[in-house]
Amino acid sequence: xxxxxxxxxxxxxxxxxxxxxxxxxxxxxxxxxxxxxxxxxxxxxxxxxxxxxxxxxxxxxxxxxxxxxxxxxxxxxxxxxxxxxxxxxxxxxxxxxxxxxxxxxxxxxxxxxxxxxxxxxxxxxxxxxxxxxxxx
Numbered sequence: 013x014x015x016x017x018x019x020x021x022x023x024x025x026x027x028x029x030x031x032x033x034x035x036x037x038x039x040x041x042x043x044x045x046x047x048x049x050x051x052x053x054x055x056x057x058x059x060x061x062x063x064x065x066x067x068x069x070x071x072x073x074x075x076x077x078x079x080x081x082x083x084x085x086x087x088x089x090x091x092x093x094x095x096x097x098x099x100x101x102x103x104x105x106x107x108x109x110x111x112x113x114x115x116x117x118x119x120x121x122x123x124x125x126x127x128x129x130x131x132x133x134x135x136x137x138x139x140x141x142x143x144x145x146x147x148x
Contacts, residue, residue, distance in 0.1 A: 014050040019043040033131030091146025103146035112140040
């Protein structure tokens with residue numbers, strides 16, 4: 013399954029998924045994200061061009077430097093930062109942390125993860141939060 017994280021404008025309402033990342037110049041970005049699911053067929057070579065065209069469209073439509081997506085299967089779990097056809101950063105490792113709502117230092121944990129890994133995704137869940145970090 014491929015999950016594409018699409019930025020949402022605040023006028024479209026808040027979502028349960030948020031993305032934070034730091035660019036090369038050290039500026040922190042924060043987006044509300046909507047998840048668009050795609051099938052694994054986009055991972056095959058023949059379908060990649062159509063998939064990349066869609067990512068280019070999303071980059072232009074939402075005025076983004078890059079689009080983040082993940083590929084999850086039974087034995088493969090990777091993150092990708094898509095800049096353009098010739099520049100795709102592969103993040104082959106993942107950390108997932110489930111944090112309860114009563115976590116006292118959630119803000120400090122998020123700051124440490126951002127500083128160490130340059131980006132993370134936060135899912136708001138009924139019992140707390142799921143923090144997901146893809147890295148090299």
